[in-house]
Amino acid sequence: MTLETDAKTTKVPIRRDPDASRQRILAAATEMFAEQGLDGARVDEIADRSGMNKRMLYHYFGNKEELFGAVLEELYETICRESTKLDLGTGSPPEAMQRLVDFALNFYLDNPHAMTLLNNANLHKARHLKQSGRVRSIHEPFEDMIKALLDRGVANGDFRGGLNAARLYITIVGLTYYYLSNGHTLSLVYDRNLYDRKELRAWREHMHDVIARFVSADQPAANL
Amino acid sequence: MTLETDAKTTKVPIRRDPDASRQRILAAATEMFAEQGLDGARVDEIADRSGMNKRMLYHYFGNKEELFGAVLEELYETICRESTKLDLGTGSPPEAMQRLVDFALNFYLDNPHAMTLLNNANLHKARHLKQSGRVRSIHEPFEDMIKALLDRGVANGDFRGGLNAARLYITIVGLTYYYLSNGHTLSLVYDRNLYDRKELRAWREHMHDVIARFVSADQPAANL
DNA sequence: GGCGTAAGTAACTAAATAGTTATTTCAGGC
DNA sequence: GCCTGAAATAACTATTTAGTTACTTACGCC
Known part of the structure; x- marks a missing residue:
């Protein structure tokens, strides 16, 4: 970042930035927890990756579980922020x-972290989120938009x-x-790579098809 | 205690049963891995729960990863065995x-272990299953049945x-x-328990509805 | 009946790992 | 300027953990 003019001093002064430090730890933790899960992730490695001292992790977040x-x-x-960018009020229904x-598909393609993190949250019966309480309010506007x-x-x-919006x-x-x-x-079961472009495109069309037929008032286009 | 034939005095002979021992370890491991994940599960606790010595776990399975x-x-x-019980050849399509x-719904309701185990397999990019090779052949007859x-x-x-059977x-x-x-x-987001009987019944009907409309040649009856 | 091998046990170890302690360094209000 | 509390560091510790070693005990086969 911005450098002081005192290049002559023996010691490089450490620029402090609490908010950035917190954020860097959080980013490194997100990555690690997503890759290895709550139990697989190592506190030391999170500290290393964030470039912070491990002690700072405890300073800002208390312990590993609270960090998670x-x-x-x-x-x-993030999910909420992205969701509200969607304007479902325009265009034909x-x-x-x-x-x-x-x-939905793009979000999880762009945020592959999200799924393993949520899987881990559910493995632990969502107890890490139960304390938060904010989850519900975060989701509400999105629910209203679908309604x-x-x-x-x-x-x-x-x-x-x-039709039920939640379902x-x-x-x-x-x-x-x-x-x-x-x-x-x-991919193993079907002996092909479900993550390649062609397969993904086909699945997107499939989803459109399933949902269109589900909500449609009449016979969906197919062959009438 | 000069009596020699008394069973309870000196030593109770341990009945050996390799197959049963292996199976008990596998059962305990399934439970533990499902509850805590691959990294959360403790080898010592698997041994304890199975009533076996930890050394036996290494004797039969090599190490923790291979056990997983x-x-x-x-x-x-299990999935295959249960699947083939289904006779889709009878009754109307x-x-x-x-x-x-x-x-599908009943299977995962009856085998809640299955989901957390598969989530863990996927967290590790299915590398534990890639060695097996049997997975594909296990699935094939089921695929044919749907076709x-x-x-x-x-x-x-x-x-x-x-329509595509795999999709x-x-x-x-x-x-x-x-x-x-x-x-x-x-459940947290929607502030109700999605695992209770009423919610589950509603979801089952919803699934019937979605699938019926997806495969139907014509307009599916409004509330079948 | 004795013998080789597989099943089983207890105690150990070396490496990891979450969390701490003791201490120093900076930033901003007075 | 200087003083206080927050930010940061390095080195440490008490446990935990996967995996081993060295040994004993039962089973099946001849």
């Missing part, structure tokens, strides 16, 4: 629904009525998440 | 498809053509798996 909690909370914030599907889209689609005659969302993310998170074992 | 591999392989065998969906069902449904006029299967398991595996964080 902080990582998860930040993850939910079916087209907006496609954008919602694309958003509004469904209402708009029904009013429009594109979507059928009685729709779990469906979309489920299709994304399982494919990507279990892609290694699935 | 053995657990995963056994899991795939839509009814058989419903049974397939129920099978046959799809063909039957198309011939029947119930299902549309051009259908991934879709069904994805809907099951994500809901159950990430139920803890989802």
